[in-house]
Amino acid sequence: MPKSKSRERGSILPIAALLAQRSRYATLWFGLFPAWWWSIIRPQTGSVPRTIYKDSNGGLSITSGFRVGLGEDTHRLGSPKPRSTGLLRLGGIDVPHDRSLIGHSDADVLLHAVTDALLGAAALPDIGQLFPNTDEANRDRDSAEMLTAAKVKVADAGYTVVNLDCVITAERPKLADYKDAICHRIASILQVNPHQIGLKVKTGEQVGPVGREEAIEARCVVLLSKHP
Numbered sequence: 001m002p003k004s005k006s007r008e009r010g011s012i013l014p015i016a017a018l019l020a021q022r023s024r025y026a027t028l029w030f031g032l033f034p035a036w037w038w039s040i041i042r043p044q045t046g047s048v049p050r051t052i053y054k055d056s057n058g059g060l061s062i063t064s065g066f067r068v069g070l071g072e073d074t075h076r077l078g079s080p081k082p083r084s085t086g087l088l089r090l091g092g093i094d095v096p097h098d099r100s101l102i103g104h105s106d107a108d109v110l111l112h113a114v115t116d117a118l119l120g121a122a123a124l125p126d127i128g129q130l131f132p133n134t135d136e137a138n139r140d141r142d143s144a145e146m147l148t149a150a151k152v153k154v155a156d157a158g159y160t161v162v163n164l165d166c167v168i169t170a171e172r173p174k175l176a177d178y179k180d181a182i183c184h185r186i187a188s189i190l191q192v193n194p195h196q197i198g199l200k201v202k203t204g205e206q207v208g209p210v211g212r213e214e215a216i217e218a219r220c221v222v223l224l225s226k227h228p
């Protein structure tokens with residue numbers, strides 16, 4: 001006697017129930033898989049760039065809607081070196097200190113890290129290639145000019161800055177009181193909202209080159225979005 005359709009359907013439910021009862025992994029599979037799959041294949045709406053979509057062949061493709069970049073830099077601390085840009089230029093502002101960062105340009109270690117993060121996210125030549133330290137034109141150069149040039153190149157490549165997160169590691173001077181001013185300065189150079197800039201200041205815990213006040217380090221990650 002042939003099986004009816006209702007009987008076939010009826011035989012699936014007890015099997016699923018048995019699997020769910022026997023294995024917590026099966027429960028997870030039946031419960032979470034549809035939601036995960038839908039989150040990938042659903043159509044994206046609004047201004048959020050589509051990053052993963054189902055292509056015409058039925059596979060999944062990843063677009064280049066977002067790009068992440070990393071920049072880091074270290075400069076030595078040395079004897080005070082009077083410059084037009086101040087004794088210690090950090091994050092685009094002059095910070096009072098009894099020593100200077102040493103470098104061919106104004107040695108703004110944070111703006112150099114931010115510049116490289118931006119350029120790296122767009123796979124463009126890095127700051128050393130664009131502004132070589134063998135070029136006299138770059139001597140004592142204001143790093144804000146380099147960051148501005150990088151921002152223009154990134155915009156020309158079709159990208160907008162989503163956000164930055166930065167870290168300065170310095171034993172001295174204490175930088176907590178300058179965080180807001182630095183975030184506003186970077187936001188002004190990049191023409192973004194200060195809330196798009198994150199900044200943490202750390203010490204070297206009295207160990208290593210930073211802890212011995214021989215150097216200041218900076219790091220930055222940036223997220224870019226392709227212009228709509």
Ligand SMILES: [Zn+2]
Pocket residue numbers: 073074075103107108109112
């Ligand atoms: Zn540098």
